[in-house]
Amino acid sequence: MESPNGDSSTIENRGLACQSCRKRRRKCNLETPCSNCVKYGIECVPIDKDLRRRRHSVGYLKSLENHIAHLEALVRELRPEKTDKTFPGADTERRPTSSPSPALTLSASATPVARGPQAGGSIYPTNSLALLSRRASKSQDDATTDTPRARLKNMSRSPFILRALSLFFKWLYPGHYSFIHRETFLSAFFGDPATKTYYCSEELVYAIAALGSILSDKSEELYSQSSQYYNIAKTTVLQKIFQMNDSSLVGSTPSSKLAIIQTLLCLAFYDIGNGENPLAWYSSGLAFRVAHEIGLHLNFESWSNVYEDELSVLDIEVRSRIYWGCYLADHLICVLFGRSTSLRLSNSTVPETDELPDVETGIEDYLYDSRVTLSMAKPLKELIVLSRITELFASKIFIQSESITQRSEHLLKFNSEVAQWRLNLPEQLRWSKELLKDIEDFNPTISYLWYHYYTVLLSYNKPFIEELNESKIVAEDTIEEICYLLKAFKSKFGGYEKSSIYMIYSAILAIQCCKTKGVDNRKLSELKEFLISPTLNFELGKKFIDKEVGSDPTDLFGTLLDGNDFALEYNFDFSLLNEIDTLIGGSQSKLT
Template sequence: MSRNKGYLKALENYVAQLENSLIRMKETNSEDSRQIILDSLPLGSLLDLNAPQENQTSVPSIVNSAKDQIPQFYDNLAIPGNAAPSDGPLSVIKTRLASENNKKYSTVPEGRNTLSRSPYIILSLSLFFRWLYPSHYFFVYREALLSAFFQDRNSKSYYCSEELIYAVAALGSKITNKSDELYLKSFKYYSLSREIILRKIFQAKDCSFEKEGSSSPKLALIQSLLCLAFYDIGRGENSSAWYFSGLAFRIVHEIGLQLNPAALNGISGEELTQMDIEVRVRIYWGCYLVDHFIAELYGRSTVLTLSNSAIPETDELPNIKAGFEDYMYSDPDKPLLVAAPIKCLILLSRITELYKNENTQLKTTSERIGALSGFNIDLQKWRSSLPKELTWSNETLAEEKDFDPTISFVWYHYYMILLSYNKTFILDSKENTSIIEEAIQDLFYLLRDWIIKYHTFEKCSIQMVTTAVLALQCMNSKNISCIYYNDFTNFLKSPTINYDFLSELFENEISSESLYPLSLSDGANFLADEFPDLSLLSEMDALINNQVYKL
């Protein structure tokens, strides 16, 4: 029986996936890890005995059925490795063999080499960069990662690693429909990334980046740890998220990422190009913002501070269009803003930090309310100073029924800060009441626009969820209008939200008793563990004591 091109391409991808899995099973000494890899193989499901039609794509279809009336986000996804070669300077469509002249940086591990041919991995990366980027993920420079992943001869391989690809894929596959096969792979990708990371950190003899005398290979490790931290936040594993992010920030200090890379260039024997320097700057400020976001989320102190940051501010980096169309949310001709939001959010974090420092010195309620009033004025000044591309108002949200996740994450961060600090004094200040009610109305408009445009919530951000919880907390105070109460409740109860920690909030019927004590930043917070899960600490101890892996 003759086979067409679509069938042959599916067969090639299937063989590549099997090859990659066998290599990883051979390299690990852990039976549990081998079982995870074995379970991840889609035996009998990837290939159809009947040859696919000529116009079918080899990428697994995860498009929801028409009866669900859900937009088809994944149609005709291109796999750069399967397209015709391009001569662009950072084109992702290149041969797998690296240039001999760039051998120092372009040697690609076999496992990662086969990952670039996996349709599931490619689709997961596409979902991540289309829907979650940049938001909290400023620490990832999309073009550098994808160019290294698809083995552009001009890219440096240390911008991509197997653990980073699995970590990003875990986040991307998590925002699909829960019935999709790709969604079921999400935790397996997370587990594989976590296994590689822990082995690298706690097994010095197996840590190749320790031997290279360069800090560059640790960049991907930092990025991987932060991706896993966000994955754990989404599933309610708060202690694990705190540990992973803390490890990342300490590695930042270990390699001196907070220092000016231009001033240190060449000291360790590693020559950095101007683009390398700019990428390091971007990664550091991305780490800084994650540190401050997680600190607000858990009500804890930060690790990275402006006073210890000798690194320059980030600038806009090139947005490479050729071959990356399926990894962009918007029209490729519309530039993606990254540097401007970073600068604005750094300033917002500094305003918040100064307020918290002042507030700890005050004793009476009237003094704290006065400090909060000044804080709110500073927030409004920050908002009015935003560049035109990021500016918004209550009127524009009410009139423009559109939603752009590549911009709105700045607004959500603002509302998270505004509500988390103002709700403490709801009962003590009428000024706070009006500020909170206007913020809740704005959040309702954003929620309405999301529903109009996307219908379901698989791809919503953690900020959408946290601000909705904060809005409900405020409305449960009885001093705030509850006109939008049911809208936020229905959103948080939606079965299409893929954040696992929400189920605990709604085990009982929503009431002021069940939600009002919850908080983002005052003592008890809605993501805090009453009894911290120390399983990761035990796993780390086992690694250190050589109980899991043989050195």
Template sequence: MDGNSTKHLISCKRCQHRKIRCSRTFPCVNCATAKAKCEFRENDFKRPPVSREYVASLESRIATLERFLAEVKAAPTDDQRRAMLEHISFQDHLRTAAAVPTAGHLPSESDDDKALREAMTKASLQETAEGSRIYHGPTSIFSDSEVAAASKSPYLGSSASLSTSTPQYVDEYGSLHNPKISLCIGLFFFWQYSQFMFIDREAFVQEYDQDPVNGEFCSEPLVYAICAIGALMSPDPETRSMSTSFASSAQDILMSKDMLRVPRVTSVQALLCCAFYEVGRGNLSKGWLFSGIAFRIGQDLGFQRDPAHWDIKSQLVAPYNFDNEFRRRIYWGSFLSDKIFSLFLGRPTFMHENDADVEFSEPLP
């Protein structure tokens, strides 16, 4: 590997440790500039992160084993202990002996992949009565469809009496297809789009033209939240003055009972836009509140899990209407937004790298 001709799939060890962008050449630009030793891992692939859910599943297995040992210890006779040991299947709770690393042997990449997949099989995405889907992690009692059905959870089942549409909101501007709203949307995408990568511009514009209320990429609160930011980009004082009204409209809809009851991707996007708007206006606590709600709704939707790792046929009634790249963009856009808010406000982060297994998103066009 001489010169800069070799291109690696991952960053070098030094850049990873310093959390800076690496040129992925040998030696990389950063190491060459600092005259530091440049090293790459032998396995030139990104190691999937170990999520907190996987750690929780391991803790659950350990707790199960401890309970079993306590029951064996409390058994009054040796015959009962032998019977308990004969009927227990350790493969239900523990990894096989072959998968446990021995002294001097580190687990290979395939071991990590297998462990991560085992944890994912205990999680599920289940359809709600309103047509949305909610995520249940491996430790959730609702991750088992039979348990969920038996509990008669309000998140499950279907009902023709429930509407899947968002509440119609009419304000002083009337229709969502009026020139003022279209102008503010244009200003947003012209000046601010690069800072809001969790919004898919092409999909949003297409659905805005067709159905700006009930779509997967466009909704009333998202339109108003985008307009609130876009209006601030106008040199016209009258247009800028509409920003407050747009923001109030978006927040009124988002804080309504129906919107909070049903998790939606567009709600995550609209709440993050409102968070940026409020922080920019100096309302730091209000912006922090909106961002926190957005991340929680996103996790409720399971956006921290990469769709490529799901068994769609067994986990979902029907595939999502938007592609995997869109969900990755929402996650990473939210991830970066969380870091921006946390650094700017000096507060702890909501989202952690080890909580997710989302692949890197493609750069914005």
């Protein structure tokens, strides 16, 4: 073949954008280094040749056409003759004589798909965990625009969706959302061919967007989209799980259910933020049930034979992150609601995640501070240790068969263990009351570790404040630190628009402790001011102050707001799904 270049002369550089600006599609000031690369602290790589001016010779193009024609002829010769099996008298000699495998028989069966929960404990219809994936062919995907791939592509161009995702990852992540790995999600969302597509789904995008849009200003149109995003995500995910008008999970693989788990947990935290605790308990319970059914809690070496493709080291690390994020979410929800955990350490054999590689550039809009590397593994492991402590002492402290003296002794040991946990934190995660008094600049994507600690400490000591002087001291010190943090947050950001659920529940628990006899309640007005602030977008705070949550004696979660002990014997019956029609509602509506 001829040289592909019609002109071999070197093309003169006539002011071209650098490599980084081209990749991120930003305007480059054509200097070396350019202003964007200086701003983000990355290497500025200039471009020497303008590839847009590169032209191919006529002879080279002709040789390519001939080569393509030759390959097409070979493909036609190798392609087997098609047989129409539905046409009477079709040639039966070409049909395979061996019986099909059970998986193929199941997926190709003409029997209607069973819907709703099945006997035997699974939340899926009996064939939903089959390992054979029935994917549409590439030609089918390309032939229509109404495919998941095409819809995700359209969503990635929506200014509302992009801003909502940016708000979520800047202000709420990682927090109690560490079951999402930001880098693989964004790579799959933007169509990176090197990232597996099952790390992102329509319902997961809508669920994250629902949470992110809550953080926008109430006067913005994006804020009004939050409930619509939530309803679309909930409708889509429940229809997939129970296969109502959506049988895409039939014959699907364990990997395809990762986004289902993440979506359900995002919906649960959305419900928690709006005071809808029964729905939150329901959604999170479904998520943990799915996690168990696909073996997410088990070491991946024992499940390597069931995955549809070979898992890379990164895939294993991401799955580990997702599971331990679910583990922490489960323990947090159970602390808030006073219920027993679903994911237990004794049943978890998956190793803890190590630090995952970061995407080099291109996600600056989804970082709170692009100049600071956000460590995920260290705080995640520390919170796992704290959750292990709470899991160990929960049954000892809140078991009703023991005397108050015995339970108090267990609580004192618990407080000692938690205090030691705080002292042993790595230096970059450690904090003190003296530090919080004068703090002016702190990263809200790190302070979630502190709020988790406050939530656990107040939840366990609240029922014992009147009996134990140490519990009263612990509560007063914790309340003081919470007020310091809230004051610093308002001072830095001018309001509470970007507040997290951690902050709200810490304030609620602090108020409950302040109302207990013998506790210094001088901080009560500050805490109430935070919960009723017009800039606080989550509804939970206002509902708590107005006593709209937990006032009904039949409320499942009145134990939290009434200050009663944990009800660890409570078990949710997932086979009773009569309300599923109400949850799913009518037909799914799509945003235009």
